[in-house]
Amino acid sequence: MRTVRPAGDVEKIRKDLARDLVAEIRTLDKQLTENSARMQSLVETTGSTLMKTPGIGPVMAARLIGRVGRADRFPTAAAFANYAGAAPVEIASADKARHRLSRSGDRQLNSVLHTVTVVQIRVPSSPGHAYYQRKLSEGKTPKEAKRCLKRRLADHVWRVMIADERRTTLSVTTA
Template identity: 40%
Template structure:
C-alpha cells in the first residue's frame, strides 16, 4: 500500500553530520508545504518534532535517508515518540540541481512513489552485533597488513637473521623474533632490523588479542539473540556469518519475504528480457557483506556437506558449471536461513506473549 493511501503528509529528511533538512509534502497534491533545517542533536530533534506537529498535523510519516548513519539519532528519537518512520536509500546523483532542501524533497517523493517501504534498522542487540563485526573486520585488515610488513622485513633482513626465520609459519616467526638478541657491539643495520621486527611482531600480537576479545563478545551476543543458536546449528554457519545474517536481516518485518532477503543479498538473478528473448543476469548490487556470508556458507557446504555435494553432482550432470551450482545454492541458502531466523524469532515472541 502506498503512503498516499495511509498518510496525509510525508516528511522527507536529508541528514548531514551536524544538521538535518526536512521538507513536508502534502500527499493529496504532492506539493511541498514547508521546509526547515534543524541541528542533529537532542534539542534539534525535539524542535523538529514540534515543527512537524505544526506543519503536518494529520497522519504523517517520516522518510529519512541514512537511518543507519547520520539520521540514526533522529530515527531513534522519532520511534520513541511513536512516529512512523521509513528508510529511503540515497538517490543517484545526476546532472540536475542538488542541495540539501532538494534532497529532502526528493526523499519524500521517493517514499511516496513506492509500493513497499523499508523500516529503519533496529538498534540494541542488532547494532551491538554490527559494531563488533565492523571493528573485527578493521582489526583483521590491520593484522593482515602487519603480517605482510613482517614478511617484507624478513625478506630484506641480513642473511644470518633471515635464515632463522625462513620456512616457519607466522606463529613460530613471532616467537623467534621476540627472542632475537641484540649485542652491544652489533651493527646499526642489525639493531634497527631487530627493533623493526620486534615492533611489528608486538603489533601482530596485540591485534590478535583484540580479535580474540571481539570473537568472545560476538559469541556472547549471538547467545542472546533468539535466532543465534538456530543459525549456528546450520552446517557451514559460524559466528561471523551468523552475526552478518542477523545484522542484514535486522528485525522481524524489515525484510518482507525470503525472496526479498535473497534480493537484498544480491543472490536473486535479475530478469533482463526483451522482445522474444528471455534471460537473467547476475545481481551485483544489494548487501555485499550478506552476499559474502552466503558465499562462505555455500563454499563450506560444497566441500563437506553431503546434501549439498549431492545437489552439486545432480546439477553438474545437467550441464551446470561449478559456478552456476554455487550461485543456485546461495539462492537456496538465502531462503533457508531467512526461514530459520523468522521461525526462531516468532517462537521467542510467542513465548514472551503467552
C-alpha cells in the first residue's frame, strides 16, 4: 500500500478503504489464531484424543465435542451416525435400490464430519485416503466412496469419544 500513489480523490478513497480492509483482516486473523489456541487448550483439558485422528485439529475437535456433548448418550455407533446424518438412507425407485446420505440429523455435526472426510481424502498418507481408494477400486463412485468414508469416520469419532469418556470416568473414580 505504501507504493501506491493515488492520482485523484477517487483513488485516495480507494486506498483508504483498502487500508481499512487490510487492518480489519489482520485483526480478524489475530482473533482466529487466538481462538484456535484457546480451543486447543480447552480440548486438551477435556482429555480428548480426537486430535490424534488425521484431519481433526483443535477447531474440529472443539466443534465435535461441543455438538455431541456426551457420546455415551448414543447406545451404538449407528445411533450416533444417524444423529450426525452420516448413516445412509435407502432410496428405492422401481426395481433399483440405492443409498444416499440422510438430510436430517445435526447439520453442523455433519459438516464437521464432511470436512474431516475431505481432508483425509486429500492427504495420501491418511488411513481415510487408503479406504477411499479401496472403495473406488471396488467400483463405487466417488460420491459413494465419500459416503462410506464419512460413515466410517462417524463410527471412529464415536468410539474415540466413548473411550475418552471411559478413561476420564475411570481416572475420576480412582482418584
